[in-house]
Amino acid sequence: LSPTVNFALRISFYCALCLVVSALAAVACLLVNGGRTVKNMRIIKAFVKTFKYFFGLRFEVKGLENFKVEGPALIVSNHQSILDMMGLMEVLPDNCVQVGKKELMYMGSVGLIMYLGGVIFINRKSTSSAKMVMSEVAKTMVTENTKVWVYPEGTRNCTGDLLPFKKGAFHLAVQAQVPVIPVVYSSFTTFYNPKTKLFTSGKIKVEILPPIETKGLTSDDVTDLSDRCFSTMRETLFRLSGHPGEAKDSS
Ligand SMILES: CCCCCCCC/C=C\CCCCCCCC(=O)SCCNC(=O)CCNC(=O)[C@H](O)C(C)(C)COP(=O)(O)OP(=O)(O)OC[C@H]1O[C@@H](n2cnc3c(N)ncnc32)[C@H](O)[C@@H]1OP(=O)(O)O
Ligand SMILES: CCCCCCCCCCCCCC(=O)OC[C@@H](O)COP(=O)(O)O
Structure with missing residues (x-):
């Protein structure tokens, strides 16, 4: 099979699997x-966790203990592809x-x-309505004791680097006064690249990184908080991906 056909078949299979299993x-x-209800996430997780076997994907997870914070938290992670749903469900906390x-609806x-x-x-096209929804979430996540997972890049990006972060996630964490837990997935570029039709x-x-506290921070601190998360996540991304010229993962 040509790489293009192989790629198309594997992606189509992924989408079909998602549609059938979702039903x-x-x-x-x-x-x-x-x-x-968020309780359904346990069921969804159980289904999606089987998908990796169809595609020969393996996950090596470190730092799960960092999810064990008391109460609500904001989780931020890098977003590479529609395949991220497998990585999401691999580690998703309750x-x-x-x-x-x-x-997506x-x-x-x-x-x-x-x-x-x-x-x-x-609605990403309407900043004001997105902000309003997220301010509401800042309240409910505290009263309902839920964690919220945001992809702060705001879109998929499969280049092996991070896009600049949108601010909404960090406003949310500061408004709710909850810790931010960064999660980083190594670059997919060695096995997945839609441009070159690679999918093996x-x-x-x-890696789930230690929580960053936001107690006492105000909206003036959002840019700092976002920059801090961005640099730790970028460093971690390069380390986990063994980028040429960047620090290699010693483990
Ligand atoms: C059983 C089988 C199943 C199989 C299938 C699997 C199913 C699994 C089930 C379930 C899994 C579900 C998985 C879903 C995955 C979804 C992935 C995606 O969809 S990723 C796209 C959407 N995500 C985002 O976009 C991130 C959130 N975005 C933001 O937070 C943005 O910041 C946003 C939209 C609020 C605004 O975006 P802006 O493009 O306008 O840019 P900005 O620079 O961030 O904001 C503009 C100004 O507004 C301020 N601002 C933003 N938020 C604010 C706030 N809340 N309060 C005050 N100011 C705020 C900022 O500080 C900025 O101002 P200054 O430039 O700093 O002065
Ligand atoms: C009617 C056709 C349905 C096809 C079924 C496709 C199944 C794939 C399901 C995986 C869930 C994907 C969630 C996701 O990863 O969305 C990507 C966007 O968040 C990022 O937005 P952007 O398009 O990259 O700006």
């Missing part, structure tokens, strides 16, 4: 929990919902399963 998971969620673009059964899992949908088996290193 099954939606039935399970409705039977067990009856509607939209009581954690994600922020996603509202267009219209992806059939995949949109339905996201809705049932409690995903917070935002591979290993993904995941």
